[in-house]
Amino acid sequence: MWEALIAIIALSAMEIVLGIDNIVFIAIVSARLPEEQRPNARRLGLLAALVMRIILLCTISWVMSLKTDIFEWTWIVGNTELLTEHPEMNGITWKDIILFVGGLFLIWKSVSEIHEKLDDHEHSEEDAKKVKATFNGVILQIMALDIIFSLDSVITAVGMVKEKVNVFGFALSGIWLMVAAVLISVGVMITFANTISDFVERHPTLKMLALSFLILIGVMLVAEGAGAHFDKGYVYFAMAFALGVELLNMRVRSLRLTPIEKKIADRKRQEAQEGA
Template sequence: MWEALIAVTALAAMEIVLGIDNIVFIAIVSARLPKEQRPNARRVGLLAALVMRILLLFTISWVMQAKEPFFYWSSIFGDWEFFEHHEELAGVSVKDLILFFGGLFLIWKSVFEIHEKLEHDPHGEEGPKKAPATFSGVILQVMALDMIFSLDSVITAVGMVKDTVTIGSTEISGIWLMVTAVLISVAVMIAFANPISEFVERHPTLKMLALSFLILIGVMLVAEGAGTHFNKGYIYFAMAFALLVEFLNMRVRIKGRKPAKSEPEEESPVQPAEGS
């Protein structure tokens, strides 16, 4: 019982942390919709993400096979000595392709949004209207990116959970623990998606920082797809530190906008009249 509870808690926490990227992306793309459609787009996007992750869990055999190379560069370049010393670059798998092209898409999308921000809204004022976005288009973008974000988290989750877990006298499949963790994490993300998105929208500099984070994540995905592995802990630490600095800057700006309290003028003492 305790083993299952600890596993679900750890998995849910991991899914929430890895899902922050998804919430930021949803906040960015949903901002192109009319204001009244944004909350629904965020909810539907996260529910679509839930379906995507559960489908990946139930096609776990395919997910694990996606790591196996289906193409080797040696078939083109022959027995090149470079690949003997860099075995991780010798083959190309489905996972590599998904991460590589998904990272390129994320970089393109983030750079496009930054260009829109600089071109049309340089001083935080409302400029020319952006190209209209459709509700279905936003959801499709969210689903496509979520598959990329989910792939690594699902593979990690499979490595963390045993095939079967005993609760009392009953053995259950580890997949159901993972499904439970995904349900909990998506429920938490739905609860916080609107406040986070609205907060990002209210602060243009924070939105620019979020887009920069997405570019960083896109570069990391491209590198992972090309066979170069990063320690994600360093990247998340750098992002957290940059976010802390931005919060301090926001605090300074808010204090700077507050009007200074004027001190009351001191009344000059009344001089006694001469001859009194």
């Protein structure tokens, strides 16, 4: 029983930590929708992502087969010095392809958002209609990116959990523990998605930092897809450090506000809370 409980806690914590980049992406993508549609888009996107994760877990044998080589560079370029020194870069798997394409999409999406912010152009009524029509597109983007973000966590979870776990005297499949952990983690993300998204939307500099994070994550996915493996802890530490510095900058800027600017900021904060 205790073994199962510890496994669920560890898996849930891992899913939540690995889901932070997912929440940031949801915050950025949902911001393009009309304000009244954003909470629904976040909830539906995460619920759809939950279904996709459970499907991945239930088809775990197929997911694990994604790590099998389907192509080798030596078939084309021969046994080069680079491939001899780094044999892990030789084989190409479906997982590598999915991570590579997903990383490119994330980089393109983030750079496009930054470019639009720098242009600072006004949307016409026709543009506004186009934005409002992208609700289903936002849901699909959230689902697609969640599958890419979930691949590593699902494969890692399989390595962390035994095939059979004893719960109250019953031998249950480890998949049920993983499903329970996914339910808990997505529940936490749904709870805090609106709060985090609204906070990012209220602070333009923080939104730009979040987009930079997504570019960094995209580059990391492309690198992993190309066979370059490195410790993600360094990346997450750099992101946490940059976020801490930006929060300090935001605090300094708030202390320098004039009384009128503080009233305007408080009013905007109150309106955002009422809208949420």
